[in-house]
Amino acid sequence: MTRRLFVALGLPDRVSEPLLDAMEGVPGARWQDADNLHITLRFIGEVDRHLEADIVAALSSIAFLPLEVRLSGVGHFEGAKRARAIWAAVEPNGELDLLQMRVEMACRRAGCAPVTRKFVPHVTLARLSAGSGPLESWLHANGKLAPPAWTARSFSLFESDLTPNGPIYTEIQQFP
Template sequence: MRTFVAIEISNNDVKNFIKNFQSNLKINAKPIDPEQLHFTLQFLGEISEETGQRVIEALQTIMFSEFTINLKGVGAFPKPKFPRVVWIGTDEKGGRDLIELAKKVENVLKPLGLVSDKPFKPHITIFRIKKKIGDITKELNERKHMDFGMQKVFSIKLKKSELTSSGPIYSDLEEVIAVK
């Protein structure tokens, strides 16, 4: 099964704001369904049911406190001149808190042989771009300081991703709740 560890965007005001933003940004790209918006703390790829169980046990050992992030700013990977993904970032403190949580995830999964192929960069993918669409620097620069609202981080989830012709279908395998 194809899996990843994520933090879901659950604030409906934030999701609606992002949906409006997606509608108003005139680029030739596929918007991500607001119900599927998340931070990927670590992509695990294809793992067996048995490994999945070990991942669940490892994730349950993570202790973290609830924190709040401010979703703000937009950008593109690898760069706005040749975008493949358009993303929303975070405020500095929220970004640091997410990086710290991603490190905790990586540390408990490392003994299982599951390591990140790239360093974690706090972002939510809001568009996937299949075809070359050209330079979108101007469109993004006009919105680079946009504020999308606040999101509480109160849990991390192990998610299963089933790829279909109409896009991925995500389902929850496990949820680890922040300590109070």
């Protein structure tokens, strides 16, 4: 049996609520549920239970101090021919970058293949399809979106279960 895993920072309700309030106004967008809002530190993918145990052990060894995280502004990821996701931006943060690097190194030590893509911290708000409406007015209206900052005191390993209605994320373990 395998599970599809990723490592992320969860968001407190006081940060999620303003994001949820902004989630409307783009026809055809598949907006995220409150439970699915997070900052991905490392997508791992499908692993068996042995590799999962090694990942948990490696992640447990990470030491980090609580860090302040702040979201500010919105944007979108482009695919080959169209936008594919809308996100809230995470302000540049050296401590978050360091935590992400430690998570990456722990996953490699556990036996995961390296991720070579540059870390772009964000919170995915919606996934878009070819039939999704125009984004410009939404991006303009929400460009100054800035929920309150928060102190991240832990990160978590999540399972991502893909369903026809979208992914369901389940926290497996929290690492303080």
